[in-house]
Amino acid sequence: MIIKLYHITLLFFLFTTSFLTAQGCVAIRHFSSCVGSSLENNVLNKGDIQLGLNYRYFKSYRHFRGTHEEPDRITNNTEVINFSHSTDFFLTYGISDRVYTSITIPTVFNSRSSLYEHGRNERNTTFSRGLGDVRLGVGWWLLPLETNPKGNIAIGLGVKLPTGNYNASDIFYNVGLNNEPQTRPVDQSIQPGDGGFGFTADFQWYQKLTNGLFSYASGFYLLNPREINGIRTFRETLSPLLENESIMAVPDQYSVRTGLSYSLSPTISSSLGARFDCVPVKDLIGGNEGFRRPGNVLSIDPGIGFNKSNFSLNLNVPFAIRRERPQSITDIQTEIQTGNPRHGDAAFADYVINFAVSYRFSSNKVPVPPEFMNEFKTK
Template sequence: MQLSKPVFLLFFLVFARQHGVSAQGCVAIRHFSSCVGNNLENNILNTGDLQFGVNYRYFKSFRHFRGTEEEPDRVANGTEVINHSHAWDFFLTYGLSSRWYAAITLPTVINTRSSLYEHGRNERNTTFSRGLADIRLGVGYWIFDPASHLKGNLALGAGLKLPTGNYNATDIFYNVGPEGSPEVRPVDQSIQPGDGGFGITLDYQWYQQLSTSLFLYSGGFYLINPRETNEIRTFRETLSPILENEAIMSVPDQYSVRLGSSYSFSDRFSASLGGRFDAVPVKDLIGGSDGFRRPGNVLSIDPGIGYMFQGFSLNVNVPFAVRRERPQSVTDRETEINTGNPRNGDAAFADYVINLSVAYRLGNNKVRLDPALQDPFNNQ
């Protein structure tokens, strides 16, 4: 059946999703998504329109990489670190005009981390964190009027990340205190709900219609974290004297880019296929890069399906990792120079990530007066 272009456009936008490092999950890359809406269709709004919903993400990271080389012996001998990460982003997007939009994202997380090396190396134990993460606020602008540019458009956005999440969450670590006693310490950086820094986000969203049912899409964001460290101790220096430069947590930048295509089968069902690249860089754009971080990047194939009915939309994307890298960090390089021995830390990555989004749109149904009647009305 033939559908109108606006219907196809809106349906495509359901799939042109911009999860941030709602990333291919790993110990290196923490949960984050762009502050200016998570879905393109959230941001195609009329004046006064409101879209709200929730994005859920889950991953299990356990495969260790050093550089681009996997270390399969970690799983084979039971020494791998296992992170389970659950994140819920509750978002609200408001149409300031047909081209300007504003958004707020309230993220919450539940994380667990199972390891040997953090608990005396002789027995596996689990640490836990949960709660509010870092709230994001932002605005965006469509370069071209969406009403007259149905076949393609580009939106640019900017926002703030607030340090609302706990970046000093603690739990019990076993066999590490005096005479092997338990001790309360900050949990690993990878499962801290917050990072402790004010951040600036820059993002873009683009689409182009190729045929009646087929679209190209791209989106991405960069999180600038000017703060160098958050003063929270890692206790890594207790593992080895050469890790003294990793005693305090860094506050790293983060970024994500997506590119793909979407096809509408009907006015309700659609599918997408693309690629995505998610990363924590070795060095920040602004500010220093000292302190402990696990830089990492993941290239993923990103298939998705979706359903839309009236104001309701449901989307599922499951990115599968095809390349994972844990590059040499600033502290790795410092240690290598000081000791004369090669140094490149490892990180644990997931095989895939489950992303689920549910949203509902409320249109602005207020009756607007004919412009010719406004002055008489206002003068009564």
């Protein structure tokens, strides 16, 4: 039982914090989860269940081409403003001492305010809401927990189901032949789903450095083999040069993070790290046609958690320190076709708020030896 306590608290901290999303128009899809756990918490034995929810919020409005910001967009009131609210409901189940499985059910409420999508002379807002893309996964700790109490690594595999609406629509103003409003699909960045059946691979690693202090690293890659989802963007109505961006792509995405976690007390833990979130220019498998906004964000990621018995609260607020919107495949195609430079932009957020709450239902209670508890208490 000593190893089980150590295993599951680190598992829960690393597994759930590894799926924070990137920011703004770089449309990484709702892998938002941020639950911490102190090392003195009780165990998830075989048959234990962890239930919780993770809430994420951001406002994206700062435009970048490459790593260059375009502050005049805000000055001229031409910036695109996205507000994103998402809540992930998750369940994690202990299959055995080393194997775990999970399901995550996301819901979203997004809004997008812009000029260029509404005739360029009048700012209006479009909305999307509903179920996102459900994820299922299973993971395994590679090293025997009984003989590796101070460090371990887990790998996981999963699937992303296309349960979210990827054709969410709203009213766009001043876009018809006579400037009448039309119902169209909302922008890719606020669609609840992406329309692709995806596969995920993830890892979590930790190593004890001294009493109460741990280093960690984690990450995931989402593989989306589907190239395009068939949903029209209407970008070709803005310019004939954007004909190659008329259909939405289904891009891959990935995220990695690393840092330190420190137990401030038996109930309060803290963390400080860095994370890198990315929608790549090219997918690992499948084609790269269709419209995507590739981009990446490097963030400083502080967090704090509260854990009491089977109950946990956690707050992480990653702050962006570097944002990049590289040339997409369609940008490059247009540049070659016209002989003129072409580099699309994207709007990013300054920070993301992630708040989580969870409760564990134990199949049985086993007393934890005092000598093991002292191993992880702050001296």
